[in-house]
Amino acid sequence: EAQVTQNPRYLITVTGKKLTVTCSQNMNHEYMSWYRQDPGLGLRQIYYSMNVEVTDKGDVPEGYKVSRKEKRNFPLILESPSPNQTSLYFCASSWRGTGELFFGEGSRLTVL
Amino acid sequence: GQQLNQSPQSMFIQEGEDVSMNCTSSSIFNTWLWYKQDPGEGPVLLIALYKAGELTSNGRLTAQFGITRKDSFLNISASIPSDVGIYFCAGPNTDKLIFGTGTRLQVFP
Numbered sequence: 306e307a308q309v310t311q312n313p314r315y316l317i318t319v320t321g322k323k324l325t326v327t328c329s330q331n332m333n334h335e336y337m338s339w340y341r342q343d344p345g346l347g348l349r350q351i352y353y354s355m356n357v358e359v360t361d362k363g364d365v366p367e368g369y370k371v372s373r374k375e376k377r378n379f380p381l382i383l384e385s386p387s388p389n390q391t392s393l394y395f396c397a398s399s400w401r402g403t404g405e406l407f408f409g410e411g412s413r414l415t416v417l
Numbered sequence: 418g419q420q421l422n423q424s425p426q427s428m429f430i431q432e433g434e435d436v437s438m439n440c441t442s443s444s445i446f447n448t449w450l451w452y453k454q455d456p457g458e459g460p461v462l463l464i465a466l467y468k469a470g471e472l473t474s475n476g477r478l479t480a481q482f483g484i485t486r487k488d489s490f491l492n493i494s495a496s497i498p499s500d501v502g503i504y505f506c507a508g509p510n511t512d513k514l515i516f517g518t519g520t521r522l523q524v525f526p
Contacts, residue, residue, distance in 0.1 A: 403509030408459030
């Protein structure tokens with residue numbers, strides 16, 4: 306089954322404790338992206354990757370890092386989480402950045 | 418950055434009613450996409466539009482690509498409880514998609 310898998314689905318952490326949200330897709334897509342969803346603000350792009358070893362900032366990249374060492378994986382790293390990073394995060398992939406995006410089920414992160 | 422404005426922000430309707438929502442942009446798009454997000458899930462593509470004036474249906478859903486290329490419309494006919502969710506429009510901006518702020522739909526029996 307074609308899918309984008311994120312882990313963890315739910316996480317509560319404390320300010321400053323590094324965490325990683327993993328994302329994996331099994332569709333051989335070249336393009337992958339991370340979004341955060343906040344009430345009233347819709348989906349805002351954090352980082353995206355056009356291919357292996359190619360990453361770029363989205364609209365809200367501050368406080369986040371990503372890496373793309375393999376085609377299927379695109380982890381999101383919060384080096385020192387802060388409460389304003391409490392949000393619902395989605396990973397997505399597609400053949401190209403402007404085409405149909407396939408989304409994961411989301412990871413709800415709470416930073417205390 | 419570039420923004421897509423969706424209206425209404427939320428809708429509360431009775432089962433069986435028809436629904437209309439729209440998405441507008443200050444700049445021209447060559448593609449319009451409509452996604453639906455069920456509660457607790459990630460967004461899923463409903464309809465894709467590739468040509469100005471295009472009208473495309475997917476079951477009870479119909480979407481139109483505005484003639485000006487700066488807007489798009491989504492209609493849902495005879496709503497049912499499972500239509501509940503957030504509907505997002507999206508359009509390409511250089512090498513990525515940008516999303517509207519969403520229309521939240523509630524359907525009451």
